[in-house]
Amino acid sequence: MFQEMHSKGFQPDHITISSVLSAVGDIERFNIGIQVLCYVIKLGLLHCKFVISALIDMFGKCACAGDLMKAFEETNEELMDVGARNALLTALSRNGLLDVAMEVFERFRVRGRELNVVSWTSMIAGCSQNGKDIEALELFREMQSAGVKPNSVTIPCLLPACGNIAALVHGKAAHGFALRTGIIADVHVSSALVDMYAKCGRIHLSRLCFDRIPNKNSVCWNAIMGGYAMHGKANEAIDIFHLMQQKGHKPDFISFSCVLSACSQGGLTEQGWRFFNSMYEDYGIEAKMEHYSCMVNLLGRSGKLEEAYTMIKQMPFEPHACVWGALLSSCRLHNNIRLGKIAARNLFELEPNNPGNYILLSNIYASKAMWDEVDAVRDVMRSRGMKKNPGCSWIEIKNQVHMLLAGDKSNPQMTEIIEKLHKLSLEMKKAGYLPNTNLVLQDVDEQDKEQILCGHSEKLAVALGLLNTPPGSPLQIIKNLRICGDCHAVIKFISGFEGREIYVRDTNRFHHFKDGVCSCGDFW
Template identity: 40%
Template sequence: MRALLNLFKRFSIITVVPRNGFSNSSFLCASISSSTSSPRPVELIQSKTTNQIALSISSALQKCTNLSSVKKAHAKTFAFGLQHDKHLSIKIAILYVSFDKVDTANIVFESTPNPSSCFWNNMIRGYATEGQFGRSLGLYNKMLQEGLIPDKFAFPFALKSCAGLSNLQLGKLVHQHLLCCGCTDDLFVNAALLDMYAKCGDVEIARLVFDKMAVRDLVCWTSMISGYAHNGYNSETLEFFNLMRGSGVKPNRVSLLSVLLACGSLGALRKGEWFHNYAIQTGFANDILVVTAVMDMYAKCGSLDLARGLFNEAAGKDVVCWSSMIACYGIHGDGRKAIDLFDAMLEAGVSPNHVTFTCVLSACGHSGLLEEGRRYFKLMKEVFRIAPKLNHFSCMVDLLGRAGQLDEAKNLIENMPVKPDATIWGSLLGACRIYGNLYLAERVADVLFHLDPLQSGYHVLLSNIYAAKGRWNKVEMVRNLMARIGANKIQGFSLIELNDRVHRFSAGDRSHPQSDGILSKLEELAAKMKRLGYVPLTDFALHDIEEEGKEEALSYHSERLAIAFGLINTNPGTAIRVTKNLRICGDCHNAIKFISKIVKRIIIVRDMHRFHHFEDGACSCRDYW
């Protein structure tokens, strides 16, 4: 225990709640006396012993249904000198916690000499439940200092607090402690342990915990599914959902939200439609959170019309639902409709929040609506009194940068009231790439390499800018730097759904069973494209292959392989939907316009930033991305 206690002391995130932080109980006594008339102790004492009075107050506490009645009962403990009675104190504290008065409960706790383990557990639980995770862990730490051994009632809430703080190191310490205390067979402890690892991003250990559990309830299954979904394990999310159903456990709202998120990330429209129908059949048709998740899924799978249709039919649309639909228009590059929807939201009497403005500003950025973006940024601050957060500044920097206003974007960053993060500087570096501003790019990259040195994307962006300028010695320098510090390049891949299965391709991939047919189709298309006037943009042969992670020819980028696979496996006229994890390169963007004209099909590509709808030789982004 001493070793664990010393480890806990190393973490400044924990605030130890002081014992007896208020002198005597004067503050508490004053706070509750105003809520009740003074009792007449002399009359009661004449007819009752101290034990009888304690029993009477205890009985009254059991009947408390509101905060006022708790305060009245609490006041009586002071009147009869029972404020230090451990039995009464813990009952009073538990009631205060139940009425969201955990700080008042803590005053009772601090005033109680040598509180029992049960009292400690309830206070740890109270702070964790209220979201004061640092204070919850502070009490857990103090409990160790007092020489008390936590039990199965303390561990779940200590782990909940670690999850709330996303502090994996502390979570592992609590895990070690519960192993020492022999609490590994308790369902609630294991469920909290599983949830902590999943929320802290260590899904592999979460799965090990899950597999070792003798009994698994809905909470355990849901934590595992949610953990997979929110950490990008999308295929595993869907597989685990099916395992849960096969085990006879009925999915709940959280598990449905998770699989819908996974379908959207995979671009798996058919699977998403199945889960939509499943949600209707299982009674979630009118659940606005589920409806919003289905909308988001359809939009991310390229079916914006289905998303809007669902939005129109939804009853009780809240700010989350409105904001989500605005975001859907934004990623599809339809900023005007996003703005129109924002105005309709105001007319409907729904007040926007900070997320709504992030969605609107992002939509303006994707559509090049510079003046509109400036107007909404001002509206947010001056009319709705919402202080801009990092996300809002990031959207504005992106908007200004895409519009070529690099100096204004730089000035905005330098005069922000909050410290800019790597995402904001990264937006400016991306703009430098678009407009070929090497001077500014080098200075921005220098900042980024200090803020997030292992993020390979920033190194690749700078390398691309050097390559476009023919500065090959500088390209080599950036490559060497990446190798030296271990900034590994992200491998590009593209996904396409066919017959309820998601197929994955990477650049130059020849491992697919239909590889010969795919390559043959690409060669056929290349010949037809050339006759129509297609000329490869060889500027992208170096730097976007860097993003793909392989030294392969432009014509075998992952999105082209996925498109060719879709063309040879679907009927003429069928839309092709592809999801890519990186930004689509300029040459592929140009080539797919030609392909859409040749095959007379709609080709929808979602990259890491937005959607591109290709039809008859044109793209919905109007080459602005």
């Protein structure tokens, strides 16, 4: 229509341009958008507020952030209102250009441009959605000291950041804010709280928040179910699933992801099959990729590797990497070379640059002392310039989140940390504990292995926590990789010996250590 209008010689005005840009954004056809941009420049409409906002919006939706910045640079900043500035910030961080968004945001601040609660909230959302959780918390603090009051949208943007890094103190502060201001009544806020408490290891607080939501929607039910799954409480998750049905809420495909994940954490193979089958039979929901991942994970981890492989072969669509990844990690758990090789071959095609897959395969070989094969895998990694993701842990001590990297000695208290771990290891040996060096699957001698284990970031974080918190207080640690068997055994010991409750969240679940035992019952 726009092209026809042009060919007939009609001049588009700013309203026409805005409408066209909005349409272009919705269908994500940025090449058309560029043509329209040329028009805008030719017609001298670049100074018009409507057109500027519409342009920003369009480029943001078309995932074309480079052109967006170009448009911004060509725009007279004076002509942008708060709305346009906010649209720009959102568009940048949505397109993976969070750093640029931060710079632009800073520029606006320095130049004294008006920024409102939406501006701050978009930046907080941008950070928490791009893995910059500490930065999100920092922005929230700056926002308040700048005198901008958070609202009912700010809190659900902030809470995922608290959950991601288990910043419980910050999460509780946000909860307090929600109670004081009454925004707790907003179901977005309360469901975000349910999720935050679960991710911070406080599943009972999560449940408390959940029970107090008067108008629960499916997001709330799914959040608590996912929380129980993450804590390995399969039966509680299943109870919630049934309760949800009793209360007349229909489970959706995410509810099934949660309950299947719960079954898989708890090793409930038969229950899992029943849910998987009833999904289509009783609810008409077609199984998606994530449901197949869960099932492969469920079967594989319980040792039914052939059954898991059969399931993959019978899937009605091409399996994604997550499905093969579930099989490969199960093969690592049960050290199955034949299926491990098949899974790895598929993964190398789908994700040629993911170091995790190579590490898993190499570890399967190492478990059988097949060092030549281990070397071959490591050579491929080296030749492609891949490095193992370094292990990393976070711990919150007195409102501050500390990050510890495996083998990184930069923490100012490193000497004390090493000393503490050394003392503990002597105590453990006295108690008859032997370091489980099998789990360091590299061809190194025993003493080196012991040193490598001491460097694991979760142990460093536990030691840092022991040193800096009062005796008897709980510790909370988040890890970016899965916890290894040795760290698991060591932390169990520490929880008993030091009389501490220790919460450790690894990539996919919680371990709650208390009195020398772990809530996972050593199945994970």
